[in-house]
Structures are given as C-alpha cells and as structure tokens.
Amino acid sequence: MRLFLWLTFSVLLFGCSSDYEKYKETPDYILNATGKNESYYKAYDETLKLWNVDFEELYIPTTNGIAHVIVSGPKNGESLILLHGMNASSTMWYPNIDALTKTHRVFAIDFILEPGKSYLYNDIENVENITAWYNEVLFVLKLDSYHIVGASRGGWLAVHLALKNPKKIKSLVLLSPAQTFTWIKPSTDLLKNIIALFSSKEKQIEQSLETLSSNPTKINDVYLRQYKIATEIDSINKFMASMQPFTTKELKSLQMPVLVLIGDDDMINEKRTVEIANTLPNGKGEVIQNAGHFLTIDQAESVNKKTLDFLKQNQ
Template sequence: MSHNKITSKSGARFYQAYDESLSLWPVAYDTFHVSTSFGQTHIIASGPKDAPPLILLHGALFSSVMWYPNIAEWSSRYRTYAIDIIGDKNKSMPEKPCNTRSDYAGWLSEVFDCLGLEKGHVAGLSLGGLHAVNFVMEAPERVERAVIMSPAEAFIPFHPDFYKYSMGLAQPDGVEAFLQWMMADRFDLHPAFEKQFQAGIMWKNPERGLKPKENGFPYVFSDQELKSVTVPMMLMTGEYEVVFDQELALRRAAALVPHIETEMVKGAGHVLTMEQPEYVNKRVLAFLGE
C-alpha cells in the first residue's frame, strides 16, 4: 500500500491540512513511517540523533502536529519522536485494528523496536496520556519516566459533558461549541491547526475512529493496577479542566501511584501544552532531568 494512497476527497483534504499545519513546527524535522503488524505508523522526529529519546503521544483528533509549541525546547535536549497514534485521525495507516489495551501496548512496543529504542521517556496528553499510562502498565521496562497530561480517563471517568460535546462535533457549529467548552475564552487554536482539526472530524474513515471496547480505550485503571506502577511518573492537569474532575484525578493518583508527582497547571485547561507552553515546557524538562 503506497504511503500516498488516500481514497477519499475528505482524506486528501485532511492530508493537505496536516501538511499546512506542520509549517508551524519551529525546528528541523524528519517525517517517516515505520511498519508494525497493526499498520504503518507516521512519526515526526526532531532534535539531535544521539540525544536521549522522548516519545510524544498526542490527544485524539489533534495529531502529532499539536506539539509545535513545545518541540523547540524539548528537542534541544532530546531526540523527540512525535508518534501519530494508529487508528486516530492522522497520517498513520491502520491495517488491522487495535482492539485491546494489550494491542495498543504491543503496537507501541513495535514502534520502539522499529526506532531501535530499548527504552525512552514517554509524554502524552489526553488520549496520548491514557496510552502512556497503559504502556507503563504493560511494558514498564521500556519507559524511563512518564509525563501524563490531562489523561483521557485513566484515573477517573470522563465528565458526561464530554460525550455531549464530542458527539456533536460533526454538527454545524459543533467544532466551535466543543472548543468553546474546552478552552473558553482563554485560548484560540491557531487557524492552520484548527483547519486540520476540522478536516480530521470531516474525514469519514471507518478505520480511523476510536470505538470504546470493554478491554480497550477509554479506560479507568483499577486501584491494584495503579499501585503496581514502578516507573517515575508526573501527572499534570489544568486548573480549568472540564473533561474530568481534575481534583479527583490528582487525589486518586497521589493516593495510589507510588512516588508520583502531581501538579495543577494554573491558567490552563485540557490542552495545557498549548495554553501554557512556557511553563509546561520547563516543568517537563525539569521532571525528565531529575
């Protein structure tokens, strides 16, 4: 299957919007696909090739391009690999579905193998935060340190409003309503990035879309699972989080996960990497360097 084979007009529109929004990336980068048993995984890599690796896992419908406000600083110290999560709207090309949490961890392990990485730091936001927690559970020997930001479930269930607004995304004004709910008047997405987000929503593709499954995602980990974490972990949530009750999430994480660092980021909501990049960039580097 050729990397360029996109079957629909809406798919082609999305690819174009992805490329346009990637012009926001402030540093040199390589893009390439690696081949896993679940399909071709698209990666944006930056930073010195001999620096320690930092794997970045994006939020749902945001793609790896979402890291553009963070990448200059992080790639000055790490070889960063922003990985397009397979099965979401991005440039990875699924060939068979990831149905379970073990499938997703297996997929990510294969990506590590393809990149020649025995282990690395992992940072994820929202859906990517859930992936990072899951990977820590399933393959702890491969994770040096984990930064979990605004995770989708993982510690506590979504607020019911999340389903209301996300179900409405494809309606006229649905994107506007969703972003207004999530970011209020604190923050506006860059127009090029918002165009990509909208193009992803309009891209009707049965292979790309997360359908919750019993042992798949989204998922809330049990007390026992959280107590078993052996990897140093930091959990960050935004002061204005609406997707879940962040105080409850921070409390549960602090009570159960051994030696976890927890932090509420002032002046930010769900997408804290975009809303407060200066603070988050430094805080992440400080944690990874401990």
C-alpha cells in the same frame, strides 16, 4: 588511527544519519490521496510548518499498517515518545516541540486508529493489540529505554504501555489524561457538548473547543483547519469503551517517576486526579492555572518548563 577513533566516537555520540533511511519514502496512500484525505494531508503538512525545528518523517511497516513517526531533536539526546490526544495527531505538539527538542530526541507517533499519517490495513481487535502495535514501532526504532509524554487519550495509552513495559519506560508525563485516574464526571460543559451533537458539525467543533480550551483564540488557525478536517473524516473507534480508569493496584504498581498536570478548568479531570497522582510511589500531580483540557496550548510555556524540569530530574 585518530580519524578512526573520531569516527567511532561520532557514531556512538550522534548516531548514524541513515539509521532510518529505508523508512523515509512517502507511501502511495499519501502521494495519491484524493478528496477529504488529500485535504487532510495538505493541512497536516501546513501545520508541520509551525514546528520551526528540523524533523524527518518515517513510515514504518507494521503488522497492522504503516506507522507515521516524526523524529526531531539531537541524536544524542534521551529518547522521548509523544502520544497525542484524540483526533489531534502529532502536529498538536507545535507549541511544545521547540522546547522538548532542545534536550531530547523526540519521536511523535500518529495513532493508527485516527486521522493522522499512520495507515491501518489490518484490523486491530483489542486494546492489547494496540499496545503490541506501539511496541512493534518502538522495536523498529531501536529504542531500549525512553520517556513518554501523553496528552488526554495519549495519557491513558501511556499508562497502559507502562504497565506492560515497566522496565523500558524511564518516566511518564501525563497531560490531562483522559479516564486514567477518575471517570469523567457530569458537568455543564459536558452537557453542552452532548446537546451540540444534534447541531451542525461546525457547531459541534465550536462547542467542543470552547469547553476544552480556556482560550480557544490561542489555537493557531492553521492547526485548527487540520483539526476540523480530522473531526469530519473520523469515526469513534471501538476501543473508547475500554478507556476505563485504572485500578488503585495498577496505578500503584508504576514504579517509574510520574508527573501529572491538569488545567484548573479541565472538563476531563478534577482535583481528585492530582490527589491520586500524589499517592503513587514516585508520583507528582499539579494543577496548571488558567488552562483547560488543552493545557499544552492554553499554557504552553508553563507546561514546557514543568515537563523539562521533571525530565531533567529523571534522566
């Protein structure tokens, strides 16, 4: 009887290790990849070695394709969804994952319309379909409630999801969210990036990194190689024009706790972003010093601490 009770308690506390077993098989599009795709997947796997935490990779079939999800952290931890920035893939969290998995069960999802290990085989027609795709993935993962951390474009998607699923999302952490609170205003850095479009691909990437990071030398060379290949094989998806700032009414309808962090040298955001964040019902905005748009890398330790403190307050 004691053994039965102990086993029951263990399942409830730690979950069943085979919950996602049927999603662990690596699909053919990765096993038999060629050319740039093969190089990209190899670079992706090399970056994953920077995580320094145990993880499992899931390949979840959905209506529109295969969703690649990296799962890590204690099975009894609160669920935390990570939505990466543009062309960054889930590996971008390498400076943050060790801290986040100390207390949370983390699910990092590769966006299906960009380079990563997710795979699109049925066209997604609009932003609403993107939301439906994420909801399909979360349903398969059996997540009834969760926190979301979204970076850049992932921050915009996080707000979009929160507006559609307000009861399921316990809190939002938005890290330099793109076009979420304000439009991207013209600047010298933006002009430099536009001019760089007429240069070589290598020059474009170099210029982009110089304007998005306050210290590009902090970006690990292994991840940088993956990022460069991603920019070579990516094409701008058709939903970029749909990324418009949310209305005041939409933002103020968010009742869950919201933390917004931006860098003091952020090309995508300005102080107005923080001011708006502080007007939300349960919102808080802060500026991270000595950080650009890539604040998860520029000031990883500070971002990790502020994120974890916020999550702890809103368990």
